[in-house]
Amino acid sequence: MLIVNVRPWGREASDIEIRDGQITAVLPHDPQRADGAEGEVVDGRGRLAMPSFSDVHCHLDSTRVGLPFRPHTGRPGIWGLVMNDREHWREDPPVAERATSLLGRMIERGTTRVRSYAQIDTDCGLERFEGVLAAKEAHADRCDVEIIAFPQAGLLREKGVPELMDQALSSGAAVVGGIDPCTLDRDPVRHLDIVFDLAERHQAPVDIHLHEPGHLGVFSTDLVLERVRALGMQGKVTLSHAYELGNVDEATTRRLTEEFAELDVSMATVAPAQQHNALPLAGLTAAGVRVGLGEDGQRDFWSPYGNGDMLDRTWQLAFSARYRFDELIEHCWAVASRGGAAILDPALPRLTSTADRPGVAAGDAADLVLVAGDTVTAAVMDRGTDRTVLHAGRVVADGLRLV
Incomplete structure (x- = not known):
């Protein structure tokens, strides 16, 4: 060509x-x-x-893009939102249909690499995973898709979830997911032991949702870093969200940034509106930390936001970071494209400055x-x-x- x-x-x-x-x-x-x-x-x-864009944090299995708007019924907190989704997700067309449609919309707008979560729990079993797998297969010639087996409702609160995760990872899921080891499962050691055991058994990378605040988030992060170091999993672990790791003392955030770079632990952001507590994007890049961007849930039972357009989300990353200079806004595109690609393929070089293009x-x-x-x-x-x-x-x- x-x-x-x-x-x-x-x-x-x-x-x-x-x-x-x-x-x-x-x-x-x-x-x-x-x-x-x-x-x-x-x-x-x-x-x-x-x-092209790399969406490294999306939930194809929960989208309602293209369906009529409905009132938001989510209750406060992660568990309230999880249960709201559980109560309503079967009211819409099958997951495979919705996920395939959204993935096509994402490709049309410039995304050719995707890492999507697929919820695994005792309510849906593997049904939502299979829907995302169908979307991946439908667009196999247009987009590379990695599926995360994701215990959205925790690994320990309901019996049998680790076994379902194991089945998903044997059936096409490529990444082991985890979530809020302290605040959701309230047993961080056991939660992370299960996550990293599954990763070792399936030779798969790990992606941890971390919404936990301040020093509690630091505690969970240190447990993750401890396992990365002990198991030699450099370049195979991503922390998603981690909104609050910049909301502790300066020495701790500097240490975390340095350890992320040393152990090649990557970060995935969705450009939330309140960026003042997040680790600074330019600082992470300067330290050599891999950072990617994603759209998270898109017009689902969690939130009415999201439209499948990573260029919109690139604007949001620049806006929420309060960037005005061209170099920094261009850097947001670099993060949204090759930054995420380097998470999916650690053989790709990391961005090392806001001037990398x-x-x-x-x-x-x-x-x-x-x-x-x-x-x-x-x-x-x-x-x-x-x-x-x-x-x-x-x-x-x-x-x-x-x-």
Whole structure:
């Protein structure tokens, strides 16, 4: 394939050569080059050529995108929200139908790598996991999907959940999930022992939801770090959310940041509105911590927010971090694209500064989104609909429609 007349990361007009799903050359734009092209030619029309998005924290199994709005009925706290979802999720079309539709919408808007949770509990068994697996298979040629076996209601509160997790991991789930070891299961040692035992048994990475506040969150985090070090799981563990780890003393947050970098523990954020307690994005990047972005639940029984568009969520990351300078807003796109990709594939290099602009160079995977915009910052602010999406060197969506 040859993509003509695009501006990688907003730089000068270029032509991008692609072979076998990989970028082989980025050349100064030559209007005559298309005449001698061997394969498909894509006209970039002067748009930006950007690395496509990686949504590393979403819940395909709970989405209601495309369905009529309903009043929010969730009760306060994680358990109240879990039970609200449990009471209502069967009222909607099957999980496979909803998850497949949302995943297609995400691809149309520029996402080609996804890590999705699939709820595992005694209420749904493997039904929600199987729905996400069906969505993954439906879009296998358009998007890479990892499924997290996720004990949303805890591992210990209901009998038989670890066994269901084990079944899911034997049936196509790729990541072991955990959640709030102290506040939900109230037995952090046993909870994490089960998580890491499953990870060792299935040779799978780990992703821990952490909503716990302040020093309690630090306590749970230290238990995770202890196991990463003891089991040699560097590069295989992600902490999701971790909203409050910046809400303790400066020495502790500095220590945590340094240990995350040393043990290659990554972080996934969903750009919550209250970022003042979170570890600072630029500081994590400077320390060498892998950070990715996700949309979390999208218009579900937890929240009415979310629309399947990672460009919207990139705007939200910049806005909630109070970024105004171009370099920092562009960095948000780097986090939303290659930052997340480096969590899914630890062999990819980490972002090391807010000036890193990876993903559109010879040797990179040809996972790209072409989008209109005078600059990258303009594209984030405007979030236009003129987008062409490539996965593994193939056009998979154009003009917000699947190809």
